[in-house]
Amino acid sequence: MNPLEQWRTEHIRRVKKIIRENNLMGEQIPEFFLYDNLRERYPDFCPLFEKGELCHSGVEREKFCCLFCACPFYEYQLWDEENKIFGGCRINSRFGRRNEAGYWDCTNCVFVHNIDWVRAHPQYWENLGG
Numbered sequence: 645m646n647p648l649e650q651w652r653t654e655h656i657r658r659v660k661k662i663i664r665e666n667n668l669m670g671e672q673i674p675e676f677f678l679y680d681n682l683r684e685r686y687p688d689f690c691p692l693f694e695k696g697e698l699c700h701s702g703v704e705r706e707k708f709c710c711l712f713c714a715c716p717f718y719e720y721q722l723w724d725e726e727n728k729i730f731g732g733c734r735i736n737s738r739f740g741r742r743n744e745a746g747y748w749d750c751t752n753c754v755f756v757h758n759i760d761w762v763r764a765h766p767q768y769w770e771n772l773g774g
Contacts, residue, residue, distance in 0.1 A: 646720075646721070646723035646730075647723075648718075648720040648721075648722075648723060648730060648731050649720045649721060649723075651714070651720075652714045652718075652720045655713055655714040656714060656772075658689070659677075659711065659714075659772060660772055660773070662676070662677075662686060662689075663676075663772055663773045664773075668773055669773055670766075670770070671763065671766075673711065673769055673770075673772060673773060674709055674711055674759060674762040674763055674769060675759075677709050677710045677711035678706070678707075678708065678709055678710075678759060679698065679705055679706075679708040679709070679710055680705070680706070682710050683696075689710070690710065690713070699713075699751070700750075700751060700752070700753070700754045700757050701752075701754075702752070702754040703754045703757050703758045707758055707759045707760065708757055708758075708759070709757055709758065709759040709762045710757070711762060711769060711772075712756040712757065712762065712768070712769075715750060715753075715756050716756065716768045717733060717734045717735045717737070717756070718731060718732070718733065718734070718748070718750065719731055719732035719733065719734055719748070722748075727746075728745070728746030729742070729746055730745075730746050730747045730748065731747055731748035732748045733748055733750065733753075737750070737753045739752040739753035739754070740752070740753050756768075
């Protein structure tokens, strides 16, 4: 397992633990992961919480959902040290780019962090609680 896959596995484990600890079901899940709520209840969830910063600009803070920090469209398995190609985007978002170190950078992509999108796509989160 490469470092991207390891990070994703750990992130999903943490998300599931939070869901269990709070007995979240259905639509409660994305609502709980709204930035301000998660920052208040789990300040160690993200290093940016301490500074009050968002990792992606373009989504209003009150609509920012941290549930998909590990984006369901990211290619975590892509790890090519020889060619310095790490990660990618399965949907070829025009907002992503490969950075100078070779990692796929999604900083300018925001839709999976907008609570409206998350609510409208339960197929990506409804099984996280089970």
